[in-house]
Amino acid sequence: MTDLDDGSERELARLLTATDGLRARPGFNARVLAALGRERLPGFIELALSSSRRALPFAILAAALATVWAVQTDRSVDDELATSVGSLELE
C-alpha cells in the first residue's frame, strides 16, 4: 500500500528522504575492521576446528586401514619366521 494521498505516507516519505543524509561517524569502518582483526585469531581457530571435523571420518578410515595393514604385515612376518624356524628344525 503506497497511497500517497494518505498524509501518513507522505509524512513517512518526507522523514525517510530527510534522513537519507545520515552517515556513520568518521573512522567507523576502521573501528569495524579493528574489531574484526580481534576476531581473526578465534576465526582461524574455528575454521581449523571445522576443517578438522570435516576431515575426521577420513582420518578414522585411514587409521583403520593402517591398523589392518600393520596386523597383516605382522602376521606375514610371523608366518615367514615360523616357516624358517620349522625348516631349521627339520634340517
Added chain:
Amino acid sequence: MDKLEQAVDRVLRGDTAAFQEIVETTSAQLVRLGARMMGNIADAEDVVQDAYVKAYRALCAGDFDRRSTVQTWLYRIVVNRAIDQKRGRTRRAETSDAAVEQVWDGAASAEARVALSELDEWLSVLPNEQRAALLLQSAEGLSTKEISEALNCTEGAVEQRLVRARATLRERRKQS
C-alpha cells in the same frame, strides 16, 4: 554474481581480508537502517559493528547457507541485533533511573539529525517488528519476499505487519 557475492566467495575460500570489501560496500546503508531502527547514530554504529562481527564469524564457520542474498542476510542480522538492543535498552530504562546519556550523532547533518529524531518519535508507536518491516519496504525498497527472509517470517506475516503499521500511523496522524 555481484561484487558483494564475489567478496563472500573469497571469504569462504579463506581470504578473510575480503570482508573489508563487504564492510566498505554495505556500511553506509546498514548504518542508515540501524539509525532509523534505533533513533540515533551511536547506537546504530554499535548494532552494525556487532552485526559485522556476527556475520564474519558465521562466514568463517560456514554457517551462511546462501538461501538469501548477502545484502538481505546482512539486513537480517542488523535488524535482529537492533531489536535485541532496543529490548535490552527498554529493560535497562525500566530498571534504572540513570539519566539517558546524550549521544553524538556524528557526521550527520543537523537537518538529518532533527529528521531522525522526528522519525524515531513518529515510529515509536510501532512494535519493533512492524517498524523493521516498514523501514525495509519504504526505505530500503525490499520486496515482501526479501523482507520475509530478513525478518525470518512468512510473506503473509510481513503483509500483516505492514498493514498494521500503516493503520497505526494513519490513526496517530488523525489524532495529532
